[in-house]
Amino acid sequence: MTAQDYDTFRSETRxxxxxxxxxxxxxxxxxxxxxxxxxxxxxxxxxxxxRLWLQRMAERGWTAPDWPAKYGGGGLDAQQTKILRQEMRAxxxxxxxxxxxxxxxxxxxxxxxxxxxxxxxxxDIVHGxxxxxxxxxxxxxxxxxxxxxxxxxxxxxxxxxxxQKCWTSDGDKADWMFCLVRTDSSGPKQQGISFVLFPxxxxxxxxxxxxxxxxxxxxxxxxxxxxKVPKENLVGEEGQxxxxxxxxxxxxxxxxxxxxxxxxxxxxxxxxxxxxxFGTDEQGRIAxxxxxxxxxxxxxxxxxxxxxxxxxxxxxxxxxxxxxxTTIFKYAGTEYQKRNTELFMDLQGIEGCRWDAENFPEExxxxxTWMNSLAFTIAGGSSEVQLNLIAKRALELPQE
Amino acid sequence: xxxxxxxEQRMLRESTxxxxxxxxxxxxxxxxxxxxxxxxxxxxxxxxLVDLGLxxxxxxxxxxxxxxxxxxxxxxxxQMGRQLTPAPLLSSCVISASIIQEMGSxxxxxxxxxxxxxxxxxxxxxxxxxxxxxLQRADASLTDGTNGLRLNGTRRLVMDGLLADKFLVLASNxxxxxxxxxVLVEASADGVQRTEARMIDSRCYADLVFTxxxxxxxxxxxxxxxxxxxVFDKGSALIAAEMLGxxxxxxERTMVYLREREQFGAKIGSFQALQHRxxxxxxxxxxxxxxxxxxxxxxxxQRDDSRAAVSMAKSLANECCRLVASESVQMHGGIxxxxxxxxxxYLKRSRVCQNLFGSTGYHxxxxxxxxxF
Ligand SMILES: Cc1cc2nc3c(=O)[nH]c(=O)nc-3n(C[C@H](O)[C@H](O)[C@H](O)COP(=O)(O)OP(=O)(O)OC[C@H]3O[C@@H](n4cnc5c(N)ncnc54)[C@H](O)[C@@H]3O)c2cc1C
Numbered sequence: 122m123t124a125q126d127y128d129t130f131r132s133e134t135r136x137x138x139x140x141x142x143x144x145x146x147x148x149x150x151x152x153x154x155x156x157x158x159x160x161x162x163x164x165x166x167x168x169x170x171x172r173l174w175l176q177r178m179a180e181r182g183w184t185a186p187d188w189p190a191k192y193g194g195g196g197l198d199a200q201q202t203k204i205l206r207q208e209m210r211a212x213x214x215x216x217x218x219x220x221x222x223x224x225x226x227x228x229x230x231x232x233x234x235x236x237x238x239x240x241x242x243x244x245d246i247v248h249g250x251x252x253x254x255x256x257x258x259x260x261x262x263x264x265x266x267x268x269x270x271x272x273x274x275x276x277x278x279x280x281x282x283x284x285q286k287c288w289t290s291d292g293d294k295a296d297w298m299f300c301l302v303r304t305d306s307s308g309p310k311q312q313g314i315s316f317v318l319f320p321x322x323x324x325x326x327x328x329x330x331x332x333x334x335x336x337x338x339x340x341x342x343x344x345x346x347x348x349k350v351p352k353e354n355l356v357g358e359e360g361q362x363x364x365x366x367x368x369x370x371x372x373x374x375x376x377x378x379x380x381x382x383x384x385x386x387x388x389x390x391x392x393x394x395x396x397x398x399f400g401t402d403e404q405g406r407i408a409x410x411x412x413x414x415x416x417x418x419x420x421x422x423x424x425x426x427x428x429x430x431x432x433x434x435x436x437x438x439x440x441x442x443x444x445x446x447t448t449i450f451k452y453a454g455t456e457y458q459k460r461n462t463e464l465f466m467d468l469q470g471i472e473g474c475r476w477d478a479e480n481f482p483e484e485x486x487x488x489x490t491w492m493n494s495l496a497f498t499i500a501g502g503s504s505e506v507q508l509n510l511i512a513k514r515a516l517e518l519p520q521e
Numbered sequence: 522x523x524x525x526x527x528x529e530q531r532m533l534r535e536s537t538x539x540x541x542x543x544x545x546x547x548x549x550x551x552x553x554x555x556x557x558x559x560x561x562x563x564x565x566x567x568x569x570l571v572d573l574g575l576x577x578x579x580x581x582x583x584x585x586x587x588x589x590x591x592x593x594x595x596x597x598x599x600q601m602g603r604q605l606t607p608a609p610l611l612s613s614c615v616i617s618a619s620i621i622q623e624m625g626s627x628x629x630x631x632x633x634x635x636x637x638x639x640x641x642x643x644x645x646x647x648x649x650x651x652x653x654x655x656l657q658r659a660d661a662s663l664t665d666g667t668n669g670l671r672l673n674g675t676r677r678l679v680m681d682g683l684l685a686d687k688f689l690v691l692a693s694n695x696x697x698x699x700x701x702x703x704v705l706v707e708a709s710a711d712g713v714q715r716t717e718a719r720m721i722d723s724r725c726y727a728d729l730v731f732t733x734x735x736x737x738x739x740x741x742x743x744x745x746x747x748x749x750x751x752v753f754d755k756g757s758a759l760i761a762a763e764m765l766g767x768x769x770x771x772x773e774r775t776m777v778y779l780r781e782r783e784q785f786g787a788k789i790g791s792f793q794a795l796q797h798r799x800x801x802x803x804x805x806x807x808x809x810x811x812x813x814x815x816x817x818x819x820x821x822x823q824r825d826d827s828r829a830a831v832s833m834a835k836s837l838a839n840e841c842c843r844l845v846a847s848e849s850v851q852m853h854g855g856i857x858x859x860x861x862x863x864x865x866x867y868l869k870r871s872r873v874c875q876n877l878f879g880s881t882g883y884h885x886x887x888x889x890x891x892x893x894f
Contacts, residue, residue, distance in 0.1 A: 392894050407894045416894065417885050421812075421833050428524060428811035435525035442525075449804040511803055512796035516776055519788035 122198065131204050138212050141177050143170035147213040151482075153335075153489040159220045161252025161296050178217040179248040185223055188231060192243035203434065221290070222246035222253040224376045226299050229369040233316075233357040242318075254321070256286040256300030256343060257366065263288075264506045266301070267310045267363060271345060273302035273317065280304070280317065280355075282325075282348040288500075292328040292341035295321055300345075301366055304359050314362035318354045325349070334492040373501045375447075378454035379430060391416055391464065398468050415464055422457050429453075445515035452507035455497040462491040524814050526596060533589070534596040537573065541604040544569060547863045550605045554866075560717065560725045561607045562684055570606075571640035576614040579755070581622065584634035591755065595762035595817040602766025605866055607724055609643050611759055612681040617644035617689050619752045624703055624741035644705070645685035647676040647729055661692040661731060663702060672706060672734040678718050680877070682727025688713075690736070691749050703745040704736035711735070722870040754831045757878040758816040761831075761838035765806075765813050767871045768838075768845040771864060772802055775849040782854075795852060802845050809834075809841040829891035832884040839881040842871040 122130075145168060150156035156167065158175055166172040178184050181195060187202040188194025197205065209216075227246045230239055245251040262269040271284025282302055292298070297320050305313030319326070325348040330338035357365050389397075395416045399409045407413035430450065436442035466473035466487050478485045498504045512518045526534060545566045553561040570576060578594040580586025594615070601608065618637055621630055621644070636642040647661075661674025672692060679688070688706045693699070706713060712734040718726040739745075776799065779790030789795060816834035819827035846868045850857040857864055875881070 392892055396894055401894065404890075405893060406889065413889060413894065414885070417889050420892070421837060421888065422808075424833060425808040425812045425837060428815050429807055432524040432811045432814065435523065439525040439527070441531060446807050449807050452800075453804050453808065505797070508797040508800040509793070511800035512790075515803060516796075516799055518776070518779055518790040518796050518799065521787065521791045 160249025254295035374451035378450035599766035602763035683725035
């Protein structure tokens with residue numbers, strides 16, 4: 122495609138978005154994520170516009186813009202995908218659909234799934250018909266995921282799965298699980314892991330929601346007792362699970378690194394909040410010097426993170442990229458977010474701890490957002506694990 | 522806003538890197554330092570950089586330059602940082618050449634710029650350590666008398682001051698501290714007293730005293746202070762590029778050491794305490810690189826937000842260099858604080874760079890005022 126083609130694509134995209142994105146879907150979503158559309162059979166749309174927006178976007182495959190059109194994706198190239206995101210952001214369009222299917226399973230299935238699996242699952246993900254959850258962690262296997270013990274016994278045409286998964290995000294709201302199981306425990310721990318899919322209503326699957334700091338039950342303990350998984354639901358080869366698991370984790374981390382870019386810009390910037398709260402001196406500076414310095418730091422951090430994502434993209438296009446740099450994004454992005462939510466709370470002073478959604482809907486988003494941000498530096502590989510990864514993969518430092 | 526180099530710029534980066542690595546590297550720097558007068562300059566290195574065309578990257582073609590721009594020149598400064606190459610490139614070919622292009626008459630431009638690009642003439646801005654905030658200092662003033670315009674005053678720690686053939690001075694009118702003019706002073710003129718000023722980076726600084734010096738004014742309808750500010754943005758961005766090079770070199774040398782050095786029967790690089798600190802430095806380096814490249818490209822494109830972009834780049838480069846340099850020393854242990862190891866040479870240069878063209882505090886302030894707070 123030529124530069125001119127991209128320009129045309131941009132203007133057509135803008136026009137289409139302007140005509141098709143309902144006004145209500147251009148209102149900034151609440152920071153605590155309560156307006157998000159996850160899809161799936163249990164999901165209840167909050168409004169007709171929400172449903173319509175998903176429908177319209179999914180018809181074009183634009184819920185998954187860079188997936189092949191053959192499976193219902195948008196079939197866009199990297200540059201077009203970026204243009205679409207930029208235009209959505211410029212117009213303040215909400216994401217029509219989010220979740221584990223789009224972020225994680227879809228890309229992994231496209232890479233490792235067989236034809237039948239792609240045909241069965243990808244269109245459902247694009248349209249938000251099926252909601253997925255991730256069965257990775259276990260009580261004894263968190264950061265050291267490869268030590269997982271949930272076992273799958275070969276019963277000929279199916280596996281029988283037994284074990285416990287934990288921290289399963291939205292396990293109680295999901296329709297299907299992608300799950301890591303042990304099919305062989307004789308060799309090194311990374312071998313003998315397999316990647317399987319099964320519906321959450323399979324007999325033997327039960328979940329227990331676990332409330333988070335926010336009070337919401339975001340994740341669950343999941344118990345698997347003699348769960349029958351047909352062999353056609355094995356993704357890739359038996360024993361290839363660890364490779365697939367890591368590829369999927371890379372997608373998860375990429376998503377988490379730019380979590381706040383998936384949302385339209387908040388109505389009030391950090392700077393504006395700070396000016397409003399602390400006022401300015403005769404020279405127009407935020408009157409509280411310590412707060413001012415932290416605002417400066419955070420703004421620079423955010424800007425340099427965005428620039429680095431952009432740089433990786435451009436260097437990639439130019440064929441002049443050192444891929445090792447991409448190892449920093451999950452760590453740097455989530456640590457930034459954590460500091461940012463912390464600062465937003467500090468800007469409100471003691472009011473920042475107010476947590477009364479009924480009477481103070483605006484204010485009470487701050488503590489919730491802050492508490493959520495604490496989880497991002499843990500989930501999907503903790504910051505410490507990310508630093509290990511940078512040291513190993515990017516810096517090639519000796520391992521013990 | 523390009524953040525990746527184009528092919529032409531990449532070629533320049535690669536050829537500069539190859540040349541400096543072989544002909545103007547830290548070993549050469551050390552040799553010059555140890556066997557010279559205490560400050561480092563090499564006419565051979567300078568001539569070689571000129572022959573590579575590096576002195577004309579910001580100068581228009583009609584004066585013998587190539588007008589390649591800031592992003593290209595930034596790639597050069599980065600390599601100079603990596604090899605610790607000493608050269609009066611920033612003072613003469615960036616700051617002074619830009620001021621003359623902005624404010625000089627056509628005659629003056631034709632007279633000076635080609636020989637500056639040829640490296641034969643060094644015109645150096647007589648600004649105290651390149652301090653941006655102090656541009657409007659009242660320490661040099663001009664008097665209009667019967668024998669023409671005369672300059673009186675002092676300028677300390679003028680970078681490349683020892684090498685200069687001419688100085689560019691931004692000075693106020695005597696008795697009118699708010700009104701500024703840009704003037705040229707011959708270094709050999711009567712009344713110019715130049716003394717060597719030693720700094721930790723062993724470069725060619727001078728303290729200057731001007732006593733009734735004859736000067737030539739750059740007459741222009743451009744405001745001298747405004748031009749000064751704009752040109753110092755270039756200096757800040759390019760010094761930030763040099764610092765990025767220094768920090769990357771320090772970092773890579775330190776990683777090599779972590780992979781080699783053994784204690785407690787293990788490579789020290791296998792200790793997680795060091796691994797995590799190394800990974801954090803790597804992260805800062807990546808973020809700083811993006812900010813620096815963005816600032817250079819903002820200058821090329823004369824973007825509205827270029828001042829904010831430059832300040833962010835210099836602020837991040839300052840803090841990144843500070844962190845990487847001190848961690849590099851620390852992770853080398855005892856040998857890190859010896860003069861034998863090259864780490865210290867980089868440390869010293871980076872420490873000066875942190876204050877050249879604006880400290881972190883200065884740039885943080887300016888960044889904030891660009892954003893109205
Ligand atoms: C909000 C949220 C949602 C989640 N959703 C899911 C989900 O849907 N599905 C799923 O499978 N899992 C999910 N997880 C689990 C997540 O992947 C794990 O929490 C994570 O991998 C860390 O494991 P752990 O909690 O057992 O902590 P541990 O591994 O026990 O870590 C405890 C501490 O030790 C540190 N540590 C551990 N190993 C090292 C090391 N080698 N070097 C240095 N420090 C180390 C960690 O950084 C951490 O600070 C979720 C977690 C959160 C917080």
